[in-house]
Amino acid sequence: MADERQMICDRCRRAVPISDMKYMPKGDGGRIGLCSACRAKFNPEEEIKKEAKKAIGSKKQYFCTRCRYKFTYDPKSITNLKCPYCGKEDHVIEHKMQSADKLLKNLTE
Ligand SMILES: [Zn+2]
Ligand SMILES: [Zn+2]
Structure with a gap:
């Protein structure tokens, strides 16, 4: 068979x-x-x-430390990088898995 x-x-x-x-x-x-x-x-x-590409495309992940809001933004975009939640850009940092986790921890502690 x-x-x-x-x-x-x-x-x-x-x-x-x-x-x-x-x-x-x-x-x-x-x-x-x-x-x-x-x-x-x-x-x-x-x-x-x-x-990895499939997951994030050309966009990068950013993080607003004020709202603790995580979002993606295409650096090639014509719009300014700002937090979609509060509309400010001064607290926006590039999100990197580990550092943001640490950051979150610091914020919640
Ligand atoms: Zn095959
Ligand atoms: Zn914000």
Whole structure:
């Protein structure tokens, strides 16, 4: 019986025989199931970059320390960078995951 089970490749979304699939570390702690064709051109760093891009696009994250409001803003935009909540720009900082978390902690303590 040629009744091999199939799996969906995480990259090309094709159903491939289970024997053709392998799990690869993604570099961010996660794993990704790839068929042999995708494995040949798989680059974990590239994959992470792609996902990060998908998440934020060309926009950057900013944070208003006055309102504690987090928002995204495209630096290439023609409008001025300001907090959409209070409309001021003097308390807006670029949001970086860790520093903002620390900041939030400081603010709430
Ligand atoms: Zn594939
Ligand atoms: Zn604000």
